[in-house]
Amino acid sequence: MLILVCFLLYQYSVPRSFNTVYENRRFFDSDGEFIVRQFNTGSTFTHNDHLLYHVTARFLHQYPHLLGLGTNPVRIHLFLSSLFGALAVGLVYAATLRLTVDRLRSLAVALLCAVSAGWWFFSATIDTYMPCLFFCLLSLALALRTLTHQSPLLHAGLGATMGVAFLLRTDSF
Numbered sequence: 001m002l003i004l005v006c007f008l009l010y011q012y013s014v015p016r017s018f019n020t021v022y023e024n025r026r027f028f029d030s031d032g033e034f035i036v037r038q039f040n041t042g043s044t045f046t047h048n049d050h051l052l053y054h055v056t057a058r059f060l061h062q063y064p065h066l067l068g069l070g071t072n073p074v075r076i077h078l079f080l081s082s083l084f085g086a087l088a089v090g091l092v093y094a095a096t097l098r099l100t101v102d103r104l105r106s107l108a109v110a111l112l113c114a115v116s117a118g119w120w121f122f123s124a125t126i127d128t129y130m131p132c133l134f135f136c137l138l139s140l141a142l143a144l145r146t147l148t149h150q151s152p153l154l155h156a157g158l159g160a161t162m163g164v165a166f167l168l169r170t171d172s173f
Contacts, residue, residue: 002036002093002107006114007086010123016074018125032077039073050128052167056080077126082132085123088137091135095141132169135161 020031039057060076068098072102093110102105113119122129142158 001088002110003090006089006123007082009016009114010082010085010120011078013039013120014124016078027147031128032074035077035126035128036073039077049171050132050169053080053128053131055170056131081123081126081130084134085114085119088094088119088123088130088134091141092135093136096145098141099144128169129172132172135165135168139165157171 057076064071089110092113093106096106096109098165146154
């Protein structure tokens with residue numbers, strides 16, 4: 001339920017047109033307009049630091065029936081930001097619950113993250129941070145788990161999630 005509420009909040013709290021206005025790049029340091037403009041010119045690799053992000057968006061554009069998103073680049077990219085922002089909130093809740101075994105405290109930590117300015121902004125607008133953050137947090141959770149449970153499967157999962165995080169955004173991993 002927490003993930004769904006956050007997803008809907010992120011999807012609808014900022015107008016989609018925000019991601020198509022050039023001035024927002026200057027005033028809000030938002031890359032949404034640049035990403036959409038580059039995508040519309042057919043450029044998949046708009047920045048060397050986030051290769052997998054752009055490949056994923058292009059894949060969703062080429063196969064619009066998979067998730068029912070259509071071919072609107074704003075809709076596709078915003079879906080990625082909102083989905084991974086909401087999933088990351090759920091992951092924070094689950095990881096905190098595992099560490100504290102306190103539902104209320106875990107919910108408070110997750111909600112604090114969910115509504116913080118940066119988390120909300122990058123989940124509600126087009127940018128590459130949230131998909132990477134989700135996989136970075138998953139890597140951290142798996143790393144903590146490997147401290148108490150040595151398992152080749154956990155180590156492989158840790159390596160895979162670290163690799164995905166790196167390919168999504170090499171400069172923030």
